Amino acid sequence: MGDDIILDIRRDYVLGKIRDGERIDGRAFDEYRKIEIETGIIEKAEGSALVKIGDTQVVVGIKMQPGEPFPDTPDKGIIITNAELVPLASPTFEPGPPDENSVELARVVDRGIRESEAVDLSKLVIEEGEKVWLVFIDIHALDDDGNLMDASALAAISALLNTTVPAERFEIGDDFPLPVRDLPVAVTSHIIGNVFVVDPNKDEENASKNFITVTTDSDDNIVAVQKSGSYLLDEEKLYQIIETSIKKARENRKLLKEV
């Protein structure tokens, strides 16, 4: 039971359509809604991006500052990813500290960027063992019409591509573009009955909470996976999902090349 009667009433309709091989908004099962990426929208941030997937909107801002490296990686900068599902974005989000959903969102986005080694952290050392750059990736959801995950991941990498390291402000040399060397893309599939659809909208998400996110890098390697929801996933279906995820990630990555 949700708080949103409209979503509840539409649930059967969503499921009925899927059984007929259709989606309520007329998309194919492996089709994304329209994706729009806008970068550099927050001048005060070192980098920023607004990503829209259909009516879903996410802003990511990047802030950087010098700080101490982790003792086990004295020669690497540090990435810190944080997500806020602020109550502005959905009638079901409440004010307060991050809940398990925002923590999961932040961690899955973080893993994609970290494991693909998208940011060359070795170039973010100011003084080895003493001082490195900290990169804060802050995910701010504005409108949750489904699939915040892919929108956030896309906004995060777009914002990183847009980032200038603010060395001059901290009087440690010249500003330089953040070294980004890979483009991880997350593709979330939503499992409904015995089929799966990519990029679920809110009506679809409400019909079942069974997701799997597969993040792949520019060479089609799998760099992060998250099965989310209490359901049992069929092995064969997993392989199909991975195939589809690689294919869709390639398409969405093209949008990043234009950023």
Add this chain to the structure above:
Amino acid sequence: MSNKDEVRLIVDGKRLDGRAFDELRPIKIKVGVLKRADGSCYLEMGKNKVVVAVYGPREVHPRHLQDPVKAVVRYRYNMAPFSVEERKRPGPDRRSVEISKVSREALEAIVMKELFPRSGIDVFVEVLQADAGSRTACLNAASVALVDAGVPMKGMISSVAVAKVDGELVLDPMKEEDFYGEADMPFAFFIRNDRIESIALLQMDGRVTKDEFIKAVKMAKDGAMRIYKMQKEAIKSKYVVESEEEVD
């Protein structure tokens, strides 16, 4: 602040950004920008970039927070971590709590809460980029978002600050004026039928004479009226097509 005297904020009768004393920063307003919210508004005022969502009237949970005779209004002013120069730690601090309180009180005074007993009206404000006067930008956006949500109100709220810098009163101060100025006075007015009726929010810190204070109110009123016209324009331009509809 020892460098207070070193910074000149007014040069040859102009402000640092070239504005006249009674000139507003550029304002941009977009209505109905969020699908999930009942009403919403995106607003830029100078370098401020804010988004507001209104939810409600809706059920209040938990029930003990309900008021049996009127709606409970919540206002949450929140700054995105990347909205300021130095990254802000997520979550409310004392400053946001205070801003939320006085802003909520300004809106509560015009929202017809008594029409919706036991319900809640939530105004959620996200500052994506902060400049001086973010509370005034947020209130202007909140007022528009409430109208967009169809919430019954006695009128609208328009908000602007006046600062005293280098001995002069200036409208809608930017960051430097706010920081180095001698006084800052954010105002919000209840405006009905193109007329300022009364003051809905007033804060002040610094030092001004009584005469300066009175002059500041006049200056703010004048600025607020200009903002009100922009708010109205933004709402009407979104709904203009509807006026041509046939309804029973």
Add this chain to the structure above:
Amino acid sequence: MRSIVLPGDLLATNPKVAGSGTYVEGGKVYAKFLGLLDKTDTSVRVIPLRGKYIPSIGDVVIGIVREVTANGWVVDINSPYQGFLPLSENPNVRPNKKPNEVLEIDDIIIAKVTNIDPKMKVTLTMKDKMCRAVRFGRVIAINPARVPRVIGKKGSMIKMFKTELGVQIVVGKNGLIWASGDRRKVNIVEEAIYIIEEEAHTEGLTDRITEFVRKRKGEFDEQ
């Protein structure tokens, strides 16, 4: 053409003409929310463009059962206020049936508002020929402020759907619409309703929608 009014706009100086969507202060009539002005010599009202459904006695509403109690059912009616349907107001109640055997959680019903107390406790009834539990067909959701448009002048839009498509329709005042009949025809109704909600902005809306319905119907008749 009706003009748009905003909260606080002065509409009249004679309090006697004040109608819905207005308030009176100091002898003057003001708009209380965003809407379209409907002004005649004897009355002034504001037709809302946005806003939540606030129940009113006599309204037909469509709701979803959220809770089953010993005395009746708590029903979400897409409003800040839940409705309560007492056992005595449901004609399907039988002495040998438990409440949850009559209606259970997530069941959708068409009901009527019979009473509202000062604390906005809303009582519903199903003792009306329009009322029923919805076990088939489709429920379509729109902004409650758009309901008059879907009904059309004197119910013209609804009549048109019935005559053109033979689809049965009940429009809840709360923005939920039940349509039942041939699935493809229900699809057309749904599409048409979304058009009415979204982009109705010329005169002769009913004519335009009729045209749309005939065109869509023609498409599958050809198949």
